[in-house]
Amino acid sequence: MDNHFFKNIEKKTGVNMKDVLDLAGSLQNANFKDENTVRSVIRRVSQIANKPVSKETEDKIVKSIVADGKQLDFNTISKMMNKK
Secondary structure, three states: OOHHHHHHHHHHOOOOOOHHHHHHHOOOOOOOHHHHHHHHHHHHHHHOOOOOOHHHHHHHHHHHHHHHOOOOOOHHHHHHHOOO
């Protein structure tokens, strides 16, 4: 993808695309059955998105992914973070 495309996304979202790409790369071989790994990913996504996640919400996301076997992707985490 060209650099102009990423710059437009960064401008519209305020999210650094290098951070997103680094996170995506780190997820390729991650063990999502491991609670510590899932918590680490949730915290990184929260930090990148500049959206704090409460301990209660983090626990629900972790349970959903580790115990219930849900797929971990940005869309799933985003939906869980935005639930009131």
